Amino acid sequence: QIPKKQLAAVSDDASGFEIKEIPVVQANELEPGRALVKVLYSGVCHTDLHVIKDDWPVKAERPCIAGHEGAGIIVAINDPISKLKVGDKVGVKWIAHSCNQCEFCIAGEEPLCLEAKCSGINAQGSFMQYCPAYTSQLTPIPDGMDMAEAAPILCAGVTVYKALKNSRARAGQWIAIPGAGGGLGSLAVQYAKWMGLKVIAIDTGAEKKKYCQEIGATAWVDFKEEKDIVSAVKKATQDGLGPHAAIITSPKPEAYLIAMEYIRPRGTVVAVGLPPAGAYVKADVFFTVLHNKTLTSSYVGNRQDAIEALQIVADGHVKCRIQTVPFKSLEKVYTQMEEGSLVGRAVLDLFA
Ligand code: 8ID
Ligand code: ZN
CATH class of the missing domain: 3.90.180.10 (Medium-chain alcohol dehydrogenases, catalytic domain)
Structure with missing residues (x-):
């Protein structure tokens, strides 16, 4: 009734x-x-x-x-x-x-x-x-x-699932996820793992660190404790060149000021988090060109993305x-x- x-x-x-x-x-x-x-x-x-x-x-x-x-x-x-x-x-x-x-x-x-x-x-x-x-x-x-x-x-699920597709990162590669302990970010860590990626989780605090490690992040960078986030993120990858992609899920603008710097040559930054009006992405023009870096974005997903994102959870790969x-x-x-x-x-x- x-x-x-x-x-x-x-x-x-x-x-x-x-x-x-x-x-x-x-x-x-x-x-x-x-x-x-x-x-x-x-x-x-x-x-x-x-x-x-x-x-x-x-x-x-x-x-x-x-x-x-x-x-x-x-x-x-x-x-x-x-x-x-x-x-x-x-x-x-x-x-x-x-x-x-x-x-x-x-x-x-x-x-x-x-x-x-x-x-x-x-x-x-x-x-x-x-x-x-x-x-x-x-x-x-x-x-x-x-x-x-x-x-x-x-x-959260459909958005990060689609963002990972848009990152063009492939199995075996590295991906950085600022905001990894939050709603979008913690799902991004898991979908990324399911896709065979190696994850560098960026967020803050002991509880988020523990959780990100539990769900399979290989490396952790605390954005409040770490003085040089760019070096720490690069160092986390075995060859020190930085991750192949980054999915920015932070709702604050700071994460957008450094991501284009720490991704590796030919890497992709995917803008997802939506800070308040007046936020900008920072990219050094010279090295964006010399290192062939890409800035892209991802906005929720379509009906099929939503169906797929749910099915991956229903199949038990992401929780x-x-x-x-x-x-x-x-x-x-x-x-x-x-x-x-x-x-x-x-x-x-x-x-x-
Ligand atoms: O389609 C889209 N593009 C889309 C879809 C859904 C949500 C975009 N969003 C946007 C939201 O509007 C919001 O701006 O994504 C952002 C994140 O949403 P959320 O995951 O729902 O937020 P949360 O659960 O609060 O998690 C945010 C995490 O970011 C961390 C926080 O500690 C938290 O764990 N964080 C912050 I604040 N600043 C950070 C920084 N500088 C940071 N992590 C790394 N570096
Ligand atoms: Zn939302």
């Missing part, structure tokens, strides 16, 4: 959000192309914090409901064309909808669609118990998969370290994220 009221984390302005009761869109009120998803779990991504704090050049349409790592069940649907049906387990991602007709959508690059709707920006996200989601971008969740563990894969907490702990999660004390991912239980 679909209730009339639900709890949702609603933000009116950059001062924060409030978990309050709002109406549930009823089955007969669903717009065409929508499904009502009962969200069981939602991961909390650092992006949600950027959206709430309003520190990005892209602004949310307020009042907004953030959350884009939602794992839930379809309880109603108004879409005769979709193969989805009531009872299906699905994921709510960052990309909530796209036009499906522009050159980007046609090529499987929906995140680049100029009309894309994003959860928390111009579509309601997963920090609500009953999300009226567009069917077009819902991701099927494999049977038997733990729903709380599936949640973080819908943004997100999650800390499941009640919905009402969202504020506390943001605080921990801000202080940098979260290891892995916090996942909200929307009904606890």
Whole structure:
């Protein structure tokens, strides 16, 4: 039975959000192309914090409901064309909808669609118990998969999986991952290992160090303790030439100032972390040219990337370290994220 009221984390302005009761869109009120998803779990991504704090050049349409790592069940649907049906387990991602007709959508690059709707920006996200989601971008969740563990894969997992593909790094090569102890980074370490790469984890603190080593990082560099990060990262590779690629998952700009320096000749830096407005990548022109270095970027992933990222977890190759907490702990999660004390991912239980 679909209730009339639900709890949702609603933000009116950059001062924060409030978990309050709002109406549930009823089955007969669903717009065409929508499904009502009962969200069981939602991961909390650092992006949600950027959206709430309003520190990005892209602004949310307020009042907004953030959350884009939602794992839930379809309880109603108004879409005769979709193969989805009531009872299906699905994921709510960052990309909530796209036009499906522009050159980007046609090529499987929906995140680049100029009309894309994003959860928390111009579509309601997963920090609500009953999300009226567009069917077009819902991701099927494999049977038997733990729903709380599936949640973080819908943004953090798919994003780093796609970024690793875009890094062009191959089995046997080295990859540096600044932000390795966080949500995206700790998944990046694991997908990278699964792809046969050797990982240099860059982050800070004893707990993150221990965790990164547990999940298979070969080397560790503490960005707060280490005075010369560039040398330390290069030294970590056997020949001292530096990693073949780096995936920057840090939400702070500092990691972007040194990465082009420590990657090896012909190496690739993949920009992923999205610091507040005004951040820049630093690259020395002379040595970027002489050493044939590449700067590229990676923005979430498409529908197929999401399916693949989930399947790799379902097959047991990657496991997100999650800390499941009640919905009402969202504020506390943001605080921990801000202080940098979260290891892995916090996942909200929307009904606890
Ligand atoms: O599609 C995309 N490109 C995409 C998708 C999803 C998220 C981008 N993001 C962005 C987020 O908006 C955010 O800016 O990626 C960034 C990281 O998100 P997250 O993984 O959800 O954040 P986290 O869990 O807080 O982890 C961040 C880690 O970075 C470390 C912290 O200690 C933490 O473990 N870190 C920091 I802060 N500064 C660092 C530095 N200078 C650093 N690690 C290395 N060097
Ligand atoms: Zn995210």
